[in-house]
Each structure stands twice: as C-alpha cells, then as structure tokens.
Amino acid sequence: MGLGRPAHRLRPRRRSARLHDGEISKNVAALVKVRSARKTKRYPWSVEEARQFLEASSAAHDPLYAAYVLILVLGFRRGEVLGLTWENVNLDAGEITVQMQLQRxxxxxxxxxxKTEASTATLxxxxxxxxxxxxRLKExxxxxxxxxELWTESDFVFTTRYGTPYEPRNFNRLFVARSARAGVRRIRLHDTRHTCGSLLAxxxxxxxxxxxxxxxSKxxxxxxxxxxxxxxxxxxxxRKLGKHLGKQDRK
Structure with a gap:
C-alpha cells in the first residue's frame, strides 16, 4: 500500500463553530422589518378657495398679490417668485422666464x-x-x-417698501397671514402648486x-x-376677477 496521508487528513480544516463571548451567529438587525414611511397627504386649495384668496388679496391691495397669482396660476416655487427679475418678464410678448431663484x-x-436646466423655462x-x-409695476x-432716499434699487419684481428683497421665511408668514384674513384653510405654500392645473382650466x-x-410632455x-x-x-x-383687475386703477 502507498505511504500517502490518510484521505481524511487531505481535507481542509473547517473553522470551529464555537463562538467567542459576545459574538452572535446572525445579523439580528437584518431580521427586523421596518415599515416604509407613509407619504404625507396633501390637501391643496380647491379652485373656489384659490379664487377667494386672490379676491381678498386684490381687494386689500396686497403688494404680493401678483406673487400669489404666479404661485397659484403658474405653479412658481417660493424661491422662483422671490428671485424673479423684470429682465425675465416680457409683458408685451406675454411671456415670463423661470431662470433665477432667491434662497437663504x-x-x-x-x-x-x-437648480436644474429642467427648472428653467419660458412660459x-x-x-x-x-x-x-x-x-405690480405701478405699485x-x-x-x-x-x-x-431710503429706496434700494434692484431689478427684483417683488420687494419690500424700501426696495429690498423679501426674506423667504417672511414671505411664508405673510402668506399665512393673508390666508387667515381671506378666510381660507391654512395650507403649506408649496401645496399651492397642486391647484395650478385646475385654475388654468x-x-x-x-x-x-x-x-x-x-x-x-403629453x-x-x-x-x-x-x-x-x-x-x-x-x-x-x-373671469369676473380677471376683467375687474384689467379695469382696476390702484392709486
């Protein structure tokens, strides 16, 4: 018989299954099932509520009325409306370019x-x-x-009474205050975008x-x-609101 090693000695040694103190054999965290976070439900204004808000803003000669119109009718974001300049507004052609934003x-x-090229558009x-x-131009x-002499010259469409740009947080506060005065539900400013399509219709x-x-795209x-x-x-x-505004002379 040959003098080779016994077959059982040719097998690779297996690691001991014995665990050291403090070790565990399974990843317990991987066994825990985590529930996916629920999406926050949004309850935007109805067209009737949006109309009520715009009518109240117009009647109060709110200097931010045009900003609210752009947010509700065109779906502008807060940064986009606060960063809008007259350079990007062409009233004769009836066009507006979303290009800049103002943020703190x-x-x-x-x-x-x-932020992205997709956000830039002429509407x-x-x-x-x-x-x-x-x-707004007249105001x-x-x-x-x-x-x-206290006026600060800039090209921003929406400014304070001294020509300085609005603080984003202050804009939110003014929107909430105007909503309360208009007698409509308090909603997040961002949720107004979900009313845009219905208002256009x-x-x-x-x-x-x-x-x-x-x-x-379709x-x-x-x-x-x-x-x-x-x-x-x-x-x-x-329609009456639009016609009324067209004839209105704010002095």
Whole structure:
C-alpha cells in the first residue's frame, strides 16, 4: 500500500463553530422589518378657495398679490417668485422666464440660477398674470417715490417698501397671514402648486397653453386635469376677477 496521508487528513480544516463571548451567529438587525414611511397627504386649495384668496388679496391691495397669482396660476416655487427679475418678464410678448431663484443659504441671501436646466423655462402668461404684473409695476413706482432716499434699487419684481428683497421665511408668514384674513384653510405654500392645473382650466386657458405652463410632455396628461373643472359659477367669478383687475386703477 502507498505511504500517502490518510484521505481524511487531505481535507481542509473547517473553522470551529464555537463562538467567542459576545459574538452572535446572525445579523439580528437584518431580521427586523421596518415599515416604509407613509407619504404625507396633501390637501391643496380647491379652485373656489384659490379664487377667494386672490379676491381678498386684490381687494386689500396686497403688494404680493401678483406673487400669489404666479404661485397659484403658474405653479412658481417660493424661491422662483422671490428671485424673479423684470429682465425675465416680457409683458408685451406675454411671456415670463423661470431662470433665477432667491434662497437663504448659510445666513446669506443667494440669488442664483435654478437648480436644474429642467427648472428653467419660458412660459406663456395668461391674462390674469399680465394684469397682475402690470399692477405690480405701478405699485413699485409708487413705493419708490414714497421711500425716497431710503429706496434700494434692484431689478427684483417683488420687494419690500424700501426696495429690498423679501426674506423667504417672511414671505411664508405673510402668506399665512393673508390666508387667515381671506378666510381660507391654512395650507403649506408649496401645496399651492397642486391647484395650478385646475385654475388654468377654470380660467379657460387653452389646453395647449396649459400644457406648456404645467410642463407636461403629453397633451393627454393635461386633458386629464381639464376633466376636473369647477362649477360654472366659480368659472364666472374667476373671469369676473380677471376683467375687474384689467379695469382696476390702484392709486
């Protein structure tokens, strides 16, 4: 017989199954089932509530009225509306360019381009937006005259009575206060974006124009929004609001 090693000695040694003190054989954390976080439900304003809010803002000659119109009708974000400059507003052509935003970062107000190229767009202006911005331009000149030497010159569309840009947090507070005075539900400022499509339908904005504003890639998606329209009385009230503003002379 050969003198080779016994077969059992040719097998590799197996690690001992014995555990040292403090060791465990399984990853207990991997056995724990974690429930996925629930999505926060949003309850945006109805078209009727948005109309009530805009009517109240207009009646009070709120200097931020045009900002609220852009947020509700065009879906502007807070940073976009506060960072808007007159350079990006073309009232004659009825267009507005979303390009800049204003944010407070590390205790500094930063006016910079929007985060992504997809956020930058030139949008058509429905008539209610044109009228509101025209009024804003007049109010700006009146504020400049009243402030005199205290006025700070800038190209921002929305400024304080001294021409300085709005603090983002202060803008939120003013929105909440205006909502209370208008007698409508308190909602998050960001949730106003979810009312945009319904308002465009109620304002009789053509679906193709609404498609551009909502930045939909397919008209079918826009038409789904247009199937959910408010009552005819609400539609008439919104049209009346637009006509009233067109003839209104704020002094």
């Amino acid at each position: 970062i590390n205790r500094r107000l930063v006016h910079d381009e929007t 058509p202006l429905p008539q209610i937006c044109v009228t509101a911005l025209q009024l 700006r000149e009146l504020a400049k005259q009243a402030a005199g 109620a304002l009789d904005v053509h679906p193709r124009v609404a498609m551009q504003i909502l930045r939909h 008209i079918a998606v826009t038409m789904e929004v247009y199937t959910h329209v408010p009552s005819e009385s609400t539609r008439r009230a919104l």
